[in-house]
Amino acid sequence: MKYLDEYRDEYIAHGLAAEIHEQVTHPWVLMEICGGQTHTIMRYGLDELLPKEVELVHGPGCPVCVTPLETIDKAIELSSRPDVTLVSYGDMLRVPGSDSDLFHAKADGSDVRVVYSPLEALKIARSNPNRKIVFLAIGFETTAPANAMAIWQAQREGLENFFMLASHVLVPPAIRLLLRSPDNRVQGFIAPGHVCTVMGYRQYEDLVSEFHVPIVVGGFEPVDLLEAILMLVRQLEQRQAKLENQYVRSVSRPGNVSAQQMVEKVFEICDQKWRGLGMIPLSGLRIRPEFAAHDAERIFGLAEIHVEEPAECISAQVLKGLKKPTDCTAFACRCTPEKPLGAPMVSAEGACAAYYRYRRHKVLA
Amino acid sequence: MCLAIPGRILEISESNGLRAGRVEFGGIVSQVCLDFVPEAQTGDYVIVHVGFAISRVNREEAERTYQALESMGLLEGELPPSTGESSEKTP
Numbered sequence: 001m002k003y004l005d006e007y008r009d010e011y012i013a014h015g016l017a018a019e020i021h022e023q024v025t026h027p028w029v030l031m032e033i034c035g036g037q038t039h040t041i042m043r044y045g046l047d048e049l050l051p052k053e054v055e056l057v058h059g060p061g062c063p064v065c066v067t068p069l070e071t072i073d074k075a076i077e078l079s080s081r082p083d084v085t086l087v088s089y090g091d092m093l094r095v096p097g098s099d100s101d102l103f104h105a106k107a108d109g110s111d112v113r114v115v116y117s118p119l120e121a122l123k124i125a126r127s128n129p130n131r132k133i134v135f136l137a138i139g140f141e142t143t144a145p146a147n148a149m150a151i152w153q154a155q156r157e158g159l160e161n162f163f164m165l166a167s168h169v170l171v172p173p174a175i176r177l178l179l180r181s182p183d184n185r186v187q188g189f190i191a192p193g194h195v196c197t198v199m200g201y202r203q204y205e206d207l208v209s210e211f212h213v214p215i216v217v218g219g220f221e222p223v224d225l226l227e228a229i230l231m232l233v234r235q236l237e238q239r240q241a242k243l244e245n246q247y248v249r250s251v252s253r254p255g256n257v258s259a260q261q262m263v264e265k266v267f268e269i270c271d272q273k274w275r276g277l278g279m280i281p282l283s284g285l286r287i288r289p290e291f292a293a294h295d296a297e298r299i300f301g302l303a304e305i306h307v308e309e310p311a312e313c314i315s316a317q318v319l320k321g322l323k324k325p326t327d328c329t330a331f332a333c334r335c336t337p338e339k340p341l342g343a344p345m346v347s348a349e350g351a352c353a354a355y356y357r358y359r360r361h362k363v364l365a
Numbered sequence: 366m367c368l369a370i371p372g373r374i375l376e377i378s379e380s381n382g383l384r385a386g387r388v389e390f391g392g393i394v395s396q397v398c399l400d401f402v403p404e405a406q407t408g409d410y411v412i413v414h415v416g417f418a419i420s421r422v423n424r425e426e427a428e429r430t431y432q433a434l435e436s437m438g439l440l441e442g443e444l445p446p447s448t449g450e451s452s453e454k455t456p
Contacts, residue, residue: 118415146414153381194412250423256401256420259417
């Protein structure tokens with residue numbers, strides 16, 4: 001496919017890896033924020049092409065993984081109501097709440113449906129006027145405009161049976177949390193290319209000046225990631241800290257203003273709990289009061305619940321880049337993608353699941 | 366979850382009051398919301414996420430980046446053997 005295959009070119013990838021070997025003289029710890037990037041790194045074994053000095057640690061950028069247990073529990077509770085159809089992205093069905101998941105709720109008779117796009121959720125609402133359609137909408141800044149558009153459109157069409165159980169997270173506050181942590185090891189970041197496609201990279205320029213840390217906006221293909229790593233290594237070796245954009249074919253400095261405006265109309269910034277990381281101030285988006293008629297939290301009177309993460313799970317350290325998935329005593333035995341203990345094993349894009357899937361656990365055997 | 370892929374716009378239309386279009390992804394054609402890319406025209410490539418185009422691919426930049434990378438790859442390709450092997454030697 002055009003604009004995809006070229007960026008998987010092995011020849012170019014090896015050329016970039018050679019250049020990284022050439023440039024590096026010191027050990028550096030780099031973090032890719034986005035789970036999609038973690039997935040590419042593991043899938044293509046990019047970390048194995050790098051010199052031993054360059055260590056990649058994996059960030060908290062998997063929205064499925066960081067959706068709070070409480071949200072999943074609420075979705076399961078809603079799905080059990082006879083007049084509710086619970087709709088969500090496919091990844092969400094297997095995410096464990098405290099006792100069960102949506103997949104089991106569906107097997108037990110709840111009306112749970114998978115959609116690829118928020119527009120399909122709207123379609124279900126239009127053709128089922130007698131049912132309450134609850135869309136469990138999660139995501140980072142990349143997905144927020146599409147989810148916002150669903151509410152906007154429901155309001156515009158007068159779809160009174162469309163509701164959203166929303167859990168949105170924002171990247172810059174999470175990076176700030178990592179950089180402020182006294183045990184932070186990360187010296188350079190690959191910023192998430194699709195988040196920046198929507199948001200632009202001004203917020204990341206602020207992080208560069210505030211923390212004097214190099215940040216490169218990176219794409220998702222092997223060649224994109226190796227080029228972003230090379231750009232970071234060059235900066236670090238020259239003791240520079242600036243914002244650079246590797247993913248120029250999609251990302252501009254202002255970002256997608258029209259998408260940002262839709263998010264701004266429908267959502268407002270709020271404190272948000274992240275699974276594995278806890279509460280991060282001003283790191284989420286909630287539905288504005290003007291759209292309360294479509295806000296499942298308000299309409300269905302869901303009780304506030306509080307659940308603890310399993311004690312053995314070290315996901316907080318994994319999501320902060322302090323530990324590798326393979327450092328966990330439960331990894332690949334008591335915690336697997338089929339029966340995950342914690343956040344990063346949940347979704348295919350979680351760091352633990354990526355390690356598991358691409359057989360990085362064989363060394364433990 | 367933030368997966369988004371490039372596709373080519375075949376046709377632009379309207380759907381439920383939103384700018385929409387048929388977009389082709391390596392042979393597969395899907396209906397995509399184009400409301401967030403008012404500048405995108407038929408024949409343009411757009412990056413699509415959960416059924417919404419979130420950017421128009423900047424062709425000049427895409428080709429410039431690719432050519433720069435390709436020339437680097439060719440240059441390094443003259444050095445034997447492939448770097449994959451040399452990196453394996455590092456512990």
